[in-house]
Amino acid sequence: MHFEKSTLPNGLDVIVHEDHRVPLVAVNVWYHVGSKNETVGRTGLAHLFEHLMFEGGQHQPRGYFEPLQEAGASLNGSTSADRTNYWEVGPASTARLALWMEADRMGWLLPALTPARFETQRDVVLNERRQNYENRPYGLAQFALAEALYPPGHPYRWPTIGSAEDLRATTVDEVRAFFSRFYHPGNASLAIAGDIEAATAFDLASELFGQIPAGPPIRPVSAPDVPATGRRIMLTDRIELPRLYLIWPSPALFASGDAELDLAADLLANGRTARLYRRLVHEQRVATELAAAQSSRELGGMFQILATAAPGHSLQELEHLIAAALVELGANGPTPGELERSRVQAEAAFVYRQRTLGGFGGRADQLNAYNIYRGTPDAFAADLQRYLDVTAVSLRDAVSAWIDPSRALALSVVPAGQEPEALAGSEMVRPS
Numbered sequence: 001m002h003f004e005k006s007t008l009p010n011g012l013d014v015i016v017h018e019d020h021r022v023p024l025v026a027v028n029v030w031y032h033v034g035s036k037n038e039t040v041g042r043t044g045l046a047h048l049f050e051h052l053m054f055e056g057g058q059h060q061p062r063g064y065f066e067p068l069q070e071a072g073a074s075l076n077g078s079t080s081a082d083r084t085n086y087w088e089v090g091p092a093s094t095a096r097l098a099l100w101m102e103a104d105r106m107g108w109l110l111p112a113l114t115p116a117r118f119e120t121q122r123d124v125v126l127n128e129r130r131q132n133y134e135n136r137p138y139g140l141a142q143f144a145l146a147e148a149l150y151p152p153g154h155p156y157r158w159p160t161i162g163s164a165e166d167l168r169a170t171t172v173d174e175v176r177a178f179f180s181r182f183y184h185p186g187n188a189s190l191a192i193a194g195d196i197e198a199a200t201a202f203d204l205a206s207e208l209f210g211q212i213p214a215g216p217p218i219r220p221v222s223a224p225d226v227p228a229t230g231r232r233i234m235l236t237d238r239i240e241l242p243r244l245y246l247i248w249p250s251p252a253l254f255a256s257g258d259a260e261l262d263l264a265a266d267l268l269a270n271g272r273t274a275r276l277y278r279r280l281v282h283e284q285r286v287a288t289e290l291a292a293a294q295s296s297r298e299l300g301g302m303f304q305i306l307a308t309a310a311p312g313h314s315l316q317e318l319e320h321l322i323a324a325a326l327v328e329l330g331a332n333g334p335t336p337g338e339l340e341r342s343r344v345q346a347e348a349a350f351v352y353r354q355r356t357l358g359g360f361g362g363r364a365d366q367l368n369a370y371n372i373y374r375g376t377p378d379a380f381a382a383d384l385q386r387y388l389d390v391t392a393v394s395l396r397d398a399v400s401a402w403i404d405p406s407r408a409l410a411l412s413v414v415p416a417g418q419e420p421e422a423l424a425g426s427e428m429v430r431p432s
Contacts, residue, residue: 001354003367003377004198008206010214011186015367015377016201017193019357025194026358027088027098029106030368032189033182034082035162036155036221036299042170044125044162045178047079051121052175053086053183058108060101071097078360079160082298083372087365089358092195099192099208106183107212110176118172126168129161137239141413143431144235145247145304149409155221155299163432184215189371193364194357223299225249228407234426236416241288243308244315244423245411246322250294250301250402253373258296259386260398261303263342265292267334268325269305270345275338276305276325286313286321298373303403315412315423323405330403333396346387350380 003017034046054064054077068075073090075098088098133139143159150157190209192201226249251257268276269292280287289308295301307318334342356362370379412422419428 001363001367001378001380004202005371005377006202008185008210010210010212012205012209012212013189013371014202014205014209015189015191015371016196016198017191017363017367018196018198019193019363020195022357023092023195024089024357025092025095025098025192025196026362026364027095027102028191028193028358028362028364028368029086029102030189030372031084031183032082032187032218032372033084034080035158035160036081036223037182038155038158038162040153040158041166042174043158043166044160045170045175046084046182047160047162048122048125048167048170048175049179049183050077050079050084051124052113052117053077053105053109055117055121056112057101057104058111059104061112064101064105068094068098068101073098074359076360080297081156081160085360085365085368087358087360087362089362095192095194095196095201096204099204102190103208103212106185106188106209109183110179113172113176113179115172118175122167122170125161126164129164133159133161137237138243138413140235140237140431141243141245141411144233144429145245145409145411147431148231148233148411148429149247149249149302150226151224154223154226156223156297165432181216182218185209185212186214186216187218189368191364191367191371191377193362193367221299226300228404229409230407232410232412232423232426233429234412234414234419234422235429235431236419237413239413239415241308241311242315242412242414242418242421243289243306244318244322245413246305246319246405247409247411248303248403248407250303251296252300253296253298254383254386255296255301257398257402258294258301260390260395261294261301261402262296263339263346263387263390264329264334264395264399264403265294265303266342266345267338268292268329273341275329276322279325280307280318280321284321286310286317315414315421319410319423326399326403326405330396330400333392336392339390339392339395343387343390347384350384350387
């Protein structure tokens with residue numbers, strides 16, 4: 001993917017990718033801040049700012065959606081443990097408007113951040129937490145898993161949406177201080193992609209963002225290694241079918257073994273021909289749902305398998321069958337057909353993302369992701385090569401080293417009043 005990169009005197013990285021085939025421009029901003037940059041007792045601030053920053057800045061206080069959508073653009077944003085991103089995609093004529101609005105909220109959000117706006121958006125987030133987690137079937141499972149896997153104080157222990165107690169206790173002054181610390185050019189990356197000349201894009205970025213102060217230097221977050229423990233926990237919920245979650249700490253993003261475990265998750269559970277999915281869902285019909293994922297993040301990953309028991313079948317049965325499949329994969333590795341299918345699917349996913357100019361996962365988003373995580377936007381080929389270089393032996397060794405069934409953190413989510421359906425030896429937990 002061709003691009004040009006320049007860094008403004010205030011530290012803002014500006015990346016331009018020209019593509020004149022369609023008269024569209026994508027604007028994409030990444031801030032290198034997520035929930036891992038928060039502190040115990042004040043969680044959820046990064047996600048809260050995802051909401052607050054859509055409300056507009058000093059020069060555009062009526063919000064982001066109306067003026068951009070009126071001009072024909074689409075827009076969105078998201079927050080993870082490691083980063084926050086925002087994007088706009090629209091006709092080439094909207095490039096200046098999108099860049100001006102991004103600059104306004106980067107440099108002049110705080111004058112528009114009134115106590116009333118803060119309280120309104122905090123209530124929105126608390127309602128989102130209730131709807132998407134507290135009142136959703138299995139919704140608290142990920143909270144329970146993170147609290148059980150990571151020790152107190154670990155930056156991945158709390159959810160991105162934060163603790164309801166923390167959000168209610170946070171003051172507007174604390175929120176302002178969090179913004180001043182993290183949301184500035186020295187901690188951001190701007191990508192402009194599409195039907196725009198590079199010189200024009202760089203001039204616009206310099207004009208609109210150049211006067212924003214760089215902001216304070218940010219100390220990198222560190223975290224201790226997390227051991228696999230073999231702990232068993234249980235959670236009750238308003239559900240009909242019990243579900244089993246098996247979790248292991250795993251390699252960080254781009255670390256050795258990360259690509260191997262990504263492909264292992266694929267060949268175990270992605271599609272009807274996947275090893276575990278085929279056996280448990282189609283052949284033996286002991287599960288109604290099965291999924292696996294290598295969730296790799298900056299400071300460490302998490303490999304997860306979940307299976308929902310079919311009526312008449314137990315979580316113990318699922319655990320036994322999953323363990324047997326993992327032992328087999330860790331001892332013998334994948335078949336040539338499995339490995340080839342997983343590598344082809346990984347390559348296809350990389351190619352598919354290239355088809356989209358903007359939005360989540362599009363080319364502008366990828367340039368910023370590589371720039372933030374790898375220090376250069378030009379990491380696409382190296383990232384893809386990690387997957388093409390996976391061998392049957394390297395995949396087998398990664399599974400053997402990281403995914404020991406006897407050391408999994410096992411969470412049983414069972415219907416209220418049916419605690420005996422949990423795995424034997426499970427302790428009850430109450431996630432915050």
